[in-house]
Amino acid sequence: MRARLAITLLPCLILAGCSQAPSDYAAYEAANGAVTPTGDRYDGQPVSPVHQVASEPISTFAVDVDTGAYAHVRHMLLAGQAVPADAVRTEEMVNYFRYDYPLPDDRTAPFSVTTDVATTPWNPGTRLLRIGLRGYDVTRSQRPPANLVFMVDVSGSMQDQDKLPLVKQALSTLADGLRPDDSVSIITYAGGVETLVEGSHDPAEIRAALDGLDADGATAGGPALAMAYDLARAHRIPGGINRIFMATDGDFNVGLSDQKGLEDMVKQNREDGITLTTLGFGQGNYNDAMMEAVADLGNGNHAYIDSAMEARKVLDEELSSTLFTIAKDVKVQVEFNPAAVSQYRLIGYENRALAEADFADDKVDAGEIGAGHQVTALYEIVPVGEAGWTGERRYAANRPSVAEGDAQEMATVRLRYTLPEGQSSRLIERPVPTALIAAAGRPQGDMAFAIAVAAFGQKLRGDTKLGDFTFGDIARLAGPQADYWRQEFVQIARLADHGDARE
The missing domain is CATH 3.40.50.410 (von Willebrand factor, type A domain)
Structure with missing residues (x-):
């Protein structure tokens, strides 16, 4: 009864109570998130779309260090419940775990930036670009009161x-x-x-x-x-x-x-x-x-x-x-080179997407990184020459011209951040060499585990671009693990493989 009562309250003044029922539930859900039959409320977003590099070469998003979605999904699966697609935020699934990113060289730049590329387990024509950030560590005795x-x-x-x-x-x-x-x-x-x-x-x-x-x-x-x-x-x-x-x-x-x-x-x-x-x-x-x-x-x-x-x-x-923030308003921007990449899609981060102009605007709020935090983002990309997700367009004027120019770089990764007490943002820029595409092999070790978790989240979300990739495939990709939390993930993936985990 309590849950039902909660979803019939009208929006009201923030410091006041309210007790009337709304006349338009669709408007209520649009403002407050979708309400499941159990009364749980989620702000689900559509799966991130495919972008053509020729017309949309730049992707921008705010970082996310939340982990709530993974723990909540785990709780539902272990209880034998179906998982609503709206409850899944794939970036929070991936960022629940730690990866082998190096510590920053010094604290003048509060985090390191790592990029690597692997083949895509569910699509032989695409590659997966991973971007990893790792903040410097602070012990309990080192943090401020x-x-x-x-x-x-x-x-x-x-x-x-x-x-x-x-x-x-x-x-x-x-x-x-x-x-x-x-x-x-x-x-x-x-x-x-x-x-x-x-x-x-x-x-x-x-x-x-x-x-x-x-x-x-x-x-x-x-x-x-x-x-x-x-x-x-x-x-x-x-x-x-x-x-x-x-x-x-x-x-x-x-x-x-x-x-x-x-x-x-x-x-x-x-x-x-x-x-x-x-x-x-x-x-x-x-x-x-x-x-x-x-x-x-x-x-x-x-x-x-x-x-x-x-x-x-x-x-x-x-x-x-x-507790201890080392960088605030952290934004990531990736510019793809049309001479090397024809299409891409960002896996997750749907509710963290930013406009291109927001990247350099210090008034636009973004995510914070704490001491020791890690952030991982995965892009699925189509190298030039490979068949993409979208077919050839009929009319010549609608087709992108063949890209010409220097193909030594497949992309440039830019990061903006502001120090905790700072007012102006700082910029980090890292080119990603195209040679990584040709050298990409099957994902292994740390990279394989990150891709497995991302696939798990997308599978729960009903991502059709995973093709026939199953929960069993995900568990096998994750592989044997020594860490307790990673072992638990493999068991959950196997559990999902024995039943329909999606609602």
Whole structure:
């Protein structure tokens, strides 16, 4: 009943409740993301299209270090559930895992850039270009002190075992990893907002407050978010990390309120140096669309917590990456050479696409990279001379002229980023030699695993360009793995191969 009630609320003022039913569900879903029969909400995008290099040589997108989509998809598959295509963001699947990218040579350039090419397992006429970024590492002792506000949803919708009980365990894990110079505040919200801990440095006090939480009542998310920002500002650490952790299933009236008001609130506080991480829990009324959008606007990241192990991974092992930003507004732009490549498509990143002019515009918000973060992007490309996805056009005037010129470079990769305290962006440029196309072999090792994960995401999305490539093929491509998380992926791919994993 709670989930059904949530999807019948009208958009309303961000700090106010609302209780009327909308007259136009199509308009509601367009504004708030598609609603599944279970009440879960996703902002699904169509699979990225094919582009002709002759007419569209440039591809631009913002980086994405979120991992929520992979953990959420894994949770559904392990529970024996079909996966809605709208729940899958392939870039988050790929970026869940770490790859063998080199560390940057020094911190004047905060991340390294790697490019390589392999043949495509599902299409002998195309190649896969991989672009990899890796940020420099920071240990827990090296990061600045942190002022953290835990914003915990304790409404009735959070009473399930995989919701509030797991929230308490997850945030206790985070508390165990804090330092004496860190500051923690905890607020809860249901019918009202309550401050349980303010500016504490005592892990025992934090754990005791979390242990006493119970789920009950309606949801007052708007006032809670405003209070969280007030607390973060009151205990601000100049030169430190100031961040809110929102732990919820997303079923609260911020997610169902006026979108412009929500954006304005988050953007204003983002510009004031207060960032926002969203931690998603549970199913049945899970608002993935809101949680990912809010984290993106808040210069933070979105993770989905489905187990104690995932909580430790996100909030302990990767805590420095989550907290300490080393580059902001990171954008990638690839310019393909029509003398070497005729067609291309970017795998994933549909909701991170930018216009070409946005690349050099420092006012356009983009993704952040934290210490130790990695970002991987894969392009499927058609080398000149190979048959592409689209056939020959009938009329000569509609056909691209045969490209002439220097074919030594197949593409140029450009990156723009701004240092955390900077105002103007910096540019990195890397040519990609055409010789990589001729030298491309079957994907192996690290590259093979990245391609397998990308194929897994696209398969779940119903990508028709994978042809007859199966989940079993994906598991075989991933190969034997020593790492626990990679082993788990191979098992999930095999699990998907024994049933219809797509909804």
